[in-house]
Amino acid sequence: MIAVALWSVAVLLALAPAGIALSMRPRGSVVLYGACLVVTATLCVTALLHLLDPAHPVLSATLPVGLPWLGAHFRLDALSAFFLVVINLGGLAASLFALGYGRHEDSPGRVLPFYPAYLAAMNVVVLANDAFSFLVAWEFMSLTSWAMVVSHHREAENVRAGYVYLLMASFGTLALLLAFGLLASSAGYDFDAIRASHPSAALASMVAILALVGAGSKAGLVPLHAWLPLAHPAAPSHVSGLMSGVMTKVAVYGFVRIVFDLLPEPVWWWSIVVLLVGGPTATLGVLYALMQRDIKRVLAYSTIENIGIIFTGLGLALAFKAQGLDWVAALAFTAALLHVFNHALFKSLLFFGAGAVLEATGVRDMEKLGGLIHRMPKTAFAVLVGCVAISALPPFNGFVSEWLTFQAILLSPQLPSWGLKLIIPAVGGLLALAAALAAACFVKLYGISFLGRPRSDVAASAHETDRFSIAAMLALAALCLLAGVLPGLFIDALAPVSKTMVGNIMPHQAGLQWLTIVPIAESRSSYNGLLVFLFAAFCGTAAASAIHRLASDRLRRAPAWDCGYPDANPAIQYSASSFSQPIRRVFGSVIFAAREIGEMPEPLAAAPAKLTVAMRDLIWDALYAPIATVIGFVTERINLLQFLTIRSYLTLVFAALIVLLLVVAL
Amino acid sequence: MTAFRDILSQGVQMGLVLLLAPLLTGFVRKVKARLLRRRGPPLLQPYRDLIRLMRKDVVLADNASWLFRVIPYLMFAGTWVAASLVPTFGNGLLFSWTADLIAIIALLGSARFFQALAGMDVGTAFGGIGSSREVMIASLAEPAMLITVFSVAMIAGSTQLSYVAEFMGSDAVGLRVSLGMAFVALTIVALAENARIPVDNPATHLELTMVHEAMVLEYSGRHLALIDLSSQLKLLLYVSLIACVFLPWGTATADASVARLVSGALLYFGKLAVLGFLLAVFETSIAKMRVFRIPEFLGVALMLALLATLLRFVSGSL
Numbered sequence: 001m002i003a004v005a006l007w008s009v010a011v012l013l014a015l016a017p018a019g020i021a022l023s024m025r026p027r028g029s030v031v032l033y034g035a036c037l038v039v040t041a042t043l044c045v046t047a048l049l050h051l052l053d054p055a056h057p058v059l060s061a062t063l064p065v066g067l068p069w070l071g072a073h074f075r076l077d078a079l080s081a082f083f084l085v086v087i088n089l090g091g092l093a094a095s096l097f098a099l100g101y102g103r104h105e106d107s108p109g110r111v112l113p114f115y116p117a118y119l120a121a122m123n124v125v126v127l128a129n130d131a132f133s134f135l136v137a138w139e140f141m142s143l144t145s146w147a148m149v150v151s152h153h154r155e156a157e158n159v160r161a162g163y164v165y166l167l168m169a170s171f172g173t174l175a176l177l178l179a180f181g182l183l184a185s186s187a188g189y190d191f192d193a194i195r196a197s198h199p200s201a202a203l204a205s206m207v208a209i210l211a212l213v214g215a216g217s218k219a220g221l222v223p224l225h226a227w228l229p230l231a232h233p234a235a236p237s238h239v240s241g242l243m244s245g246v247m248t249k250v251a252v253y254g255f256v257r258i259v260f261d262l263l264p265e266p267v268w269w270w271s272i273v274v275l276l277v278g279g280p281t282a283t284l285g286v287l288y289a290l291m292q293r294d295i296k297r298v299l300a301y302s303t304i305e306n307i308g309i310i311f312t313g314l315g316l317a318l319a320f321k322a323q324g325l326d327w328v329a330a331l332a333f334t335a336a337l338l339h340v341f342n343h344a345l346f347k348s349l350l351f352f353g354a355g356a357v358l359e360a361t362g363v364r365d366m367e368k369l370g371g372l373i374h375r376m377p378k379t380a381f382a383v384l385v386g387c388v389a390i391s392a393l394p395p396f397n398g399f400v401s402e403w404l405t406f407q408a409i410l411l412s413p414q415l416p417s418w419g420l421k422l423i424i425p426a427v428g429g430l431l432a433l434a435a436a437l438a439a440a441c442f443v444k445l446y447g448i449s450f451l452g453r454p455r456s457d458v459a460a461s462a463h464e465t466d467r468f469s470i471a472a473m474l475a476l477a478a479l480c481l482l483a484g485v486l487p488g489l490f491i492d493a494l495a496p497v498s499k500t501m502v503g504n505i506m507p508h509q510a511g512l513q514w515l516t517i518v519p520i521a522e523s524r525s526s527y528n529g530l531l532v533f534l535f536a537a538f539c540g541t542a543a544a545s546a547i548h549r550l551a552s553d554r555l556r557r558a559p560a561w562d563c564g565y566p567d568a569n570p571a572i573q574y575s576a577s578s579f580s581q582p583i584r585r586v587f588g589s590v591i592f593a594a595r596e597i598g599e600m601p602e603p604l605a606a607a608p609a610k611l612t613v614a615m616r617d618l619i620w621d622a623l624y625a626p627i628a629t630v631i632g633f634v635t636e637r638i639n640l641l642q643f644l645t646i647r648s649y650l651t652l653v654f655a656a657l658i659v660l661l662l663v664v665a666l
Numbered sequence: 667m668t669a670f671r672d673i674l675s676q677g678v679q680m681g682l683v684l685l686l687a688p689l690l691t692g693f694v695r696k697v698k699a700r701l702l703r704r705r706g707p708p709l710l711q712p713y714r715d716l717i718r719l720m721r722k723d724v725v726l727a728d729n730a731s732w733l734f735r736v737i738p739y740l741m742f743a744g745t746w747v748a749a750s751l752v753p754t755f756g757n758g759l760l761f762s763w764t765a766d767l768i769a770i771i772a773l774l775g776s777a778r779f780f781q782a783l784a785g786m787d788v789g790t791a792f793g794g795i796g797s798s799r800e801v802m803i804a805s806l807a808e809p810a811m812l813i814t815v816f817s818v819a820m821i822a823g824s825t826q827l828s829y830v831a832e833f834m835g836s837d838a839v840g841l842r843v844s845l846g847m848a849f850v851a852l853t854i855v856a857l858a859e860n861a862r863i864p865v866d867n868p869a870t871h872l873e874l875t876m877v878h879e880a881m882v883l884e885y886s887g888r889h890l891a892l893i894d895l896s897s898q899l900k901l902l903l904y905v906s907l908i909a910c911v912f913l914p915w916g917t918a919t920a921d922a923s924v925a926r927l928v929s930g931a932l933l934y935f936g937k938l939a940v941l942g943f944l945l946a947v948f949e950t951s952i953a954k955m956r957v958f959r960i961p962e963f964l965g966v967a968l969m970l971a972l973l974a975t976l977l978r979f980v981s982g983s984l
Contacts, residue, residue, distance in 0.1 A: 370789065373731045384733070393776040394769055406768055406812070410819055413979050425975045428816060429968075432809035439775060439808075440801035443782045447797060452789030453729055516763060525825040528764040532747065532773070535764065540743035547888050551720035560727035561884055562790040574786065574794025582802035586961045 001050050002059040002076040005084065005127060008043045012036070012120035019113035029102040032112050033095045036119060040091035043123065047084030050076060056496045060129060060192075067132050070189055075129035078496035079261065082337065083126040083253045086344045090246035091119045093472045094238040097352045100466030101238055104359050110151035111236055118144035118242070122250050131180035131189040135173065138254070142169035142218075145247060148239045149231045161230035168217055168227040175214030179207045179258060194262045204263045208270050211258040212277070218251035220304045221311060222281040223619045228304060229288070233296035233364070237355020240296060244303040245348035249340050252310055259318070260333075260501040268322040272419055274315030279427035282308030282434035287591055290441045290583055291615060293576045294364045295354045298445050299347065302390065305434055306343040309405065310336050312427055316408045317502055319420055326504035328411045331519050333502045334494050335404035341490065342397040342483060346389040349476035353383035356465035356473070357449060361458040366576040368456040369449040375462045380450045382473035387446045389480040391439040395533035397483035400517070402435055403527055407519045437583070444579045453570040485529040488517050577613070584613075593618060672760040675927075679759060680750040682931075683906075687749070687898035688712035690905065690942055697946035712898065719891035727788040727884050734787040737780045738885065738892040744777040745896040749903040753910045755931035756918035757828045766825040767815050771808070774859070774903075777896065778804055785881030796880025799957060803865065803877065806964035807858045813971035814851045817844050818911060820978045827910065835914035847974035849912050854967035856904040858960070860897065863949040865960050902938075905945075909937040 015035055022028030050057075059076040066072040076084075098115075105111055121144055124137035146169065150162035180189065187197035199207070217224035232243045259266065285304030292298045313336025320329035356379045357372060358364055373380040389396035409428040415421060454460035464470075483490050488509030495505040509517050516528040547553075560566050588594035592615040601607035644652075692712045699706025726735070748770045751762060765773065778800065785797035819825040821842065822833040833839065858865040861878035868878070882893050910917060918930035955963060 371729070373733060373787075377732075388776070388779065391775075391779060392772065393779055394765070394772050399769075399772055403768055403772075406816075407825070410816060410825065413820060421979045422976065425813075425816070425972065425979050428975070429809060429813050429972050432812035433805070435812075436775075436805045436808035439779050440805050443779060443786075443797060443801050447783055447786030451731065451733070451783060451787040452794075514764075522763060523824055523826065523829050525766045525768075526763045527766060527769050531761065531764040532769065535747050535761070536740075536743040536773075539746045540739040543742055543746075543892065544739050547720055547892075551717075552722065552724075552888055555724040555726055555887075557728050558725050560729060560788045560790055561725075562788075563792055563883060566790065570789065572791050573789045574791065574798055579794065579798045582799055582957070583805060585958060586802060586806070 001046055002061050002074060002127075004046045005043060005076060005123070006061060006063070006074060008039050008046070009120045009123050009127070011039050012116040012123070015039075015116035016113050016120070019116060020109065023109035023112040029105065029108050029112060030099055032116070033098040033102050036116050037092060037095040037099070039116075040088040040095060040119060044085055044088035044092055047076075047081045047088065051078060051081040051085060051493055051496065056499075066130075066136070067189070070130060070132060072133045073129035073190055073192070074127045074133070075191070076127065078500050079253070079256065080126045082494065082497045083249065083340075084123065086249050086341055087119075087122050087126065087246050090242055090344050090348050091122075093348050093352070093476055094242050096475070097241070097355070097469050097472035098238040100468035101236075101352075101355055101359060103466075105236060107151065110153075111148055111239070114144045114147045114151075115239070118148065118239070122247060125250050126253050129191045131184060131191070131194075134191075134254075135177060135180065138176065138218075139169075139173055141247065141250065142166075142173065145231075145235070145239070145243055148235045150234070151236060152234065155234075157230075158234040161227070161234040164227045165231035168224065172214045172217035172224070175210045175217070176254065179210035179214060182207050182210070183262065191262060198264060201267055205267055205270065207263060208259050208266070209273065211255055212274060215251045215255035215258070216277065216311070218254070219248045219307045219311075220251075220281075220285075221277050221307060222284050222304065223623050225281070225285070225304050226617075226620060226624055229292075229297050229300040232300040232303065233294060237296070237351055237358060240299075240355070241348040241351035244300060244351060245344040248303055248307055249344055252307070252314075252336075252340055255311075256314065256501065259314075260321075266318045266322045268319070268417055269419070271315045271319035271322060272423060274311055274318055275420075275423055275427050278308050278311030278313075278315050279430035280308070281305070282312060283430045283437070284308075284591070286434050286437040286441055287583075287587055290437060290444065290580045291588065291592065293366050295357065295366050295369070295445065295449055296351070296364050298366075298441065299350050299354060302438065302441060303343075303347060305438060306339065306347070306390075308434065309402065309431060310339050310343070312336075312431060313339060313401075313405050313408070315427075316405070316412070316424070319412070319415060319417075319424075320408075321502050323415055323417070325411075325414060326502055327506075327520075328408060328414070329502040330498045330504040330506050331404060331411070332408035333498050334491055334506050335401050335408055337494050337497060338404065338487070338490060339398075339401035342389070342401050342480070345476050345479050345483065346386045346398060349382060349386040349473055349480065350390065352469060352473050352476070353379055353386060356469055357462075359465060360462040361456075363456070363458055366445070366448045369454070369459045370452040370456075370570065370573065371454040371459060372450045372462055375460075376450075376464045378470045379465055379473065382470070382477045383450065384446060385477035385480055386473075387442040389484065391442045392435045393439065394527075395481070395484045395529045395536070397480050397487070400484060400487040400527070400529060402431070404519060405431065407525055410525075411520070440580075440583060444576060448574070448576045448579060452573050455570050455573070455575075481533075485533045486515055487527075487529055488512065488515050491517060584615075588615065591618070592616060675756060676750070676760040679754060679756075680746070682754060683749045683899060683902055684746065684895075686938070687895065687902040688716060690902050690938055691898045693939065694901075694942045694946045694949075697943055698950055701946060701950045712894075716891045716895060719886075719894070720888045722887040724887035724889055726886075729788050730884070731787055734784055734884075735889070737784040737787075738889040738896075740780045741777040741896045742892045742899075744773045744780075745899045745903070748773040748777075749899045749906075751827065752903055752906045753828055753831050753917060754906050755934045756922060756927055757831050759828060762826065762828040767819065767827050767830065768812065768825055770827070770903075771811055771815065774900065775804070775808060777900075781881055781893075784885075785883075788884045790884065792880045792883050796877050796883070799877045800881060803858055803960060803964065806961055806968060807855050810851055810964060810967040810971050811855045811859070813968065813975055814848045814855065817848045817971060817974035817978050820975070821845065827907075831910045831914050831917055832919070834911055835917060844974040844977045845912075847970040847977070849908075851967040851971040851974065852908060852911075854963065854970075856908065857948075858964055858967075860901045860904060862945065864952050864955040864963065867954050905938055905941045906934075909934065909941060913937050
């Protein structure tokens with residue numbers, strides 16, 4: 001099976017140069033995305049079969065590439081199989097979507113060669129079994145995605161996004177490089193050797209923190225998230241979907257692989273660090289999302305929120321594992337992985353929806369949209385499913401993973417550590433806040449862009465997108481429902497991963513009556529998405545048919561009532577920023593230092609009144625701006641070295657030589 | 667035989683909540699009117715309103731989409747399912763294991779999500795103001811509710827309502843500080859979630875402070891009837907929830923005799939009457955708050971709930 005996986009990756013890599021030739025042909029994008037579709041489908045099925053194989057074999061292979069004395073090691077175990085499923089399911093959906101969407105690309109030569117290479121790189125990251133291949137693939141993944149972020153390079157905003165992305169990606173890789181360097185000091189680069197080694201607790205802790213920084217910067221953990229909302233929206237929409245839905249998950253994989261697999265038993269305080277980063281990431285991410293007007297940027301910030309939820313789950317798993325409560329650790333870990341899967345589904349779906357809207361109207365600004373449910377009914381339906389799912393509402397899948405995370409939080413009074421006893425309820429509160437704010441955020445996103453009346457001509461003349469894109473979105477929406485009503489099957493599929501990573505599994509779910517999920521015991525908690533769905537569907541249809549038959553089914557259309565003051569001007573509707581104004585007033589005055597300045601004209605003057613809202617990104621101001629200032633200052637000083645005479649350079653070289661000789665001599 | 671009995675008891679519960687919900691609203695309105703020395707509408711007026719609305723034509727705004735027409739049914743279904751999972755006269759409901767307390771709250775969350783969308787569908791300023799304020803209130807009330815649930819669940823060792831109610835009825839509970847805090851928090855959340863004074867005024871219509879009414883302004887006929895019925899069900903749900911967690915005496919157990927079930931039902935009516943009366947007294951004795959005072963009001967609930975949970979984490983017995 002690993003041979004199939006590696007050959008598929010090779011095909012993807014071979015497709016990259018083919019993309020250059022194909023980009024010059026009129027139907028080239030269809031051929032390329034079609035080929036990617038086939039390859040990712042193969043990879044997805046292969047990985048799924050491996051994950052569901054009851055024997056859970058661990059396969060490995062070595063190729064004679066890479067470092068001459070090392071070779072490239074690859075390994076397919078339960079964890080990589082699960083992430084292969086996530087990557088290739090996302091890749092499959094993105095390729096299907098791009099079959100239609102990619103045809104509208106105005107400069108395909110800037111996307112087509114990089115797309116298969118990007119998919120290949122993500123696959124290699126999760127297959128790699130030595131630090132060298134891992135880091136090369138990781139960096140390759142960053143670079144190929146960077147190329148697609150700047151594919152629309154004529155917009156200054158995208159170029160800036162690409163610049164920030166490149167800087168942050170290098171920073172993250174540096175952290176991972178240091179982490180592997182520390183591990184390699186005793187064991188070398190091969191993951192198998194690292195697993196067998198026993199690094200000291202201090203070294204392991206340093207590696208864990210570096211892994212959190214390195215993987216966290218790629219995943220978008222606050223405060224390393226600054227690049228993500230710039231870069232993800234800048235790429236073409238199917239690539240945005242891959243970056244948000246899938247690449248952040250590859251980052252989660254990197255963290256899990258290093259901290260849960262390569263390192264020995266966790267130290268108890270690691271979980272505190274992870275929880276203290278994860279909880280605030282969830283809440284801050286969604287608060288940022290609420291303040292945005294750009295539809296794709298809302299989605300990018302919401303990715304940060306979901307990454308926060310995932311890392312909270314992982315932090316809980318670490319806490320329980322460190323205390324030996326591995327059955328609870330299995331619950332928290334499974335919740336985190338299930339959220340990885342769920343988020344890949346609905347975030348890809350939502351980015352595709354945003355892409356369809358962008359293609360139909362040419363705008364990403366929600367304040368120019370509105371009423372798209374009439375003109376793009378199928379897209380609107382699929383996006384609605386995505387919005388409900390991401391808001392963690394039953395019976396869809398987002399609820400299941402959050403519910404499991406809450407169940408793990410409820411078990412945490414069993415932990416002996418006082419720090420955790422104080423932090424975990426607070427983190428639970430932050431997650432609850434994030435869930436409620438996410439619902440507000442997606443009411444806003446959907447209500448402003450798809451409901452109401454069109455706010456511009458482009459929105460009024462929008463058209464439904466092509467059938468491939470619709471098929472991709474509807475398929476993802478169906479999967480969201482499936483994972484929501486039959487969560488037991490998905491939880492059972494994750495059992496081998498949790499077994500290898502935290503040493504225990506959640507109770508087997510599939511055999512339970514009516515496919516209920518029972519994380520610990522029935523007397524504690526249980527949830528049955530299928531019955532909730534059927535029950536609600538029955539109640540709704542029963543009410544509808546009863547009322548239609550017994551009371552009235554007549555209906556007539558009339559102008560909107562609006563308390564007697566209807567106004568034909570669509571500007572009278574709530575806009576994206578006015579919708580979030582109450583929340584901005586409640587939370588924003590502290591978190592964003594938001595200030596509203598109202599300017600009223602003099603009485604009897606004909607000037608319009610003005611309201612100015614000023615918001616600042618405090619994290620940027622406090623962390624990034626000072627670093628940028630220091631670097632700017634230092635480079636300006638060093639810059640003087642560029643304009644010296646040849647004599648000065650010779651003197652400098654001589655001085656450097658003397659200093660070096662002195663260092664060697666001493 | 668037991669299966670039949672279980673299905674019957676679940677069916678009775680579903681019918682009961684549906685029948686009782688308008689009565690509770692009518693009762694609260696009547697008491698409020700009497701407290702203001704008015705005669706007030708008859709107790710059965712909400713039923714008449716519902717029937718009258720159901721028989722009327724639906725007048726749909728020109729711009730309304732299919733979603734606008736589906737949402738009343740979605741809201742009703744979500745609220746009804748949630749309400750039929752909260753124990754009323756007896757524990758051990760057949761379907762109580764389908765959704766625990768967290769899922770019940772999330773079901774209500776789904777109903778609210780759709781209601782807020784409905785407010786924005788026609789594209790009027792009033793709908794937008796209602797939805798925008800509703801999500802602001804919900805963004806504070808929902809976490810407060812969830813954390814309250816955490817503290818109660820940690821005391822009872824379960825999020826399953828039947829087990830929680832059974833535990834609360836047993837002697838193992840005793841008097842706890844955290845339960846008191848959770849009770850206050852839950853009451854505040856219940857007031858906010860049901861659009862009661864001081865958060866929203868269920869009796870206003872044309873006022874800029876209205877939240878719930880603004881969202882449903884464009885609804886008419888059977889759609890409006892369903893939405894009204896949903897909010898009545900929601901009120902009943904919260905009152906039953908408070909009753910079953912904090913006043914659990916007399917709730918019949920899963921295998922109780924018919925006599926016990928009947929006495930449980932009578933006690934339940936009594937609890938509803940007491941809580942409804944208290945709600946009316948509270949509503950008449952307090953003024954409505956400005957919109958931006960609501961976050962502070964709900965912040966109290968959030969803090970109390972968090973304190974209750976922390977107390978529970980830190981000390982096993984308080």
